[in-house]
Amino acid sequence: MNGKNILIGVCGGIAAYKSAALTSKLVQAGANVKVIMTESAKEFVTPLTFQALSRQPVYEHTFIEPDPTKIAHIDLADWADVVLVAPTTANVMAKLASGIGDDMLTTTLLATTAPIYLAPAMNVNMYEKAAVKRNVKTLQEDGYHVIDANEGYLACGWTGKGRMAEPEDLLKVLNDHFQVTGQLQGKTVLITAGPTQERIDPVRYFTNHSSGKMGYALAEAALSQGANVILVSGPTALQPPHGVHVINVVSAKEMFDATMHHFDTANIVIKSAAVADYRPKETFDHKRKKQSGPWAIEMERTTDILKTMGEAKKQQILVGFAAESENVEQYALQKLHSKNLDLIVANNILQEGAGFKGDTNIITLLDKDGMKKEYPVLSKKEAATCIIADVISYIERQQHL
Incomplete structure (x- = not known):
């Protein structure tokens, strides 16, 4: 980060003290740091603190222009190589989601073309509020x-999600931002992960045993190769890698919509999610009460996401997964050809070390040109690294044909 121009936005929250520590670490790493503070932020930490740590003036007001030859918020917007807002409050996220620029920070954020990272911090109930989730999306x-x-543990006394990422984590995010290298630079990799949930009534749903670990590991492996990674994730308990664009979905329909929305701009698509093949034909707005006799639920097919992408693909490299319990290679090859895939990752879910939820996998990778590559028991992170390497190798072979 030596010599990089990093603009820090500080909003009103107790986590503002962490941003002071981050500013110090960035300066020590050789970065040029400038800070914008909202009025609320100054209630927690003084501008003098950030001025002393950054050795730069702190920007507080839109209409105070110390240099008459420049418009301050435009000058800052153009100066920054990257912008990090930490902490980011629910209020500022709502403004940005609506395109509102009514203070020094929000006008600068609207004016910059630099990448913008937001580090939210708030009470757990605020963080889970539908409006906040909608704005994040x-x-x-x-x-x-x-x-x-x-x-x-949060400053308000609650325990839950809402703590701003630690300064060390934010430092790593920015460091990774500037040190991205790899064979997928400039490429967009779209990955689906985890299970889907198909609603029956407000308390019941159909799902499967997928943990999402393989998809999340693939996202991290693609990111390490310099890719712009979009991860469409069903419900999981996993923490996504920093720097990955995560789109959270629940149902197969939501996963289909989110995946197809980004499909045209993707260079590589890896469909590792375990998507429901069927959903209840009828759902209930209220909990269905227990009956004396049996309950039969009629099911209907969901849209086949992988097949739809196979039919629609143009330049994309399309990778599927075949999690089978018998005739693994036969079914995988059948899926490879019937869905117009470039590569498929096959595994036997009954084989020890290769099932759902575990931290290991045993995979066989097949491509449409007849290549077959078998791997031993690997951690899912190692398996993901191998899959990404094989995708890169496949692309290189195609380019030389």
């Missing part, structure tokens, strides 16, 4: 990088 779709909050 909008911001991610608009290109903001939202660094997921941590779980733990």
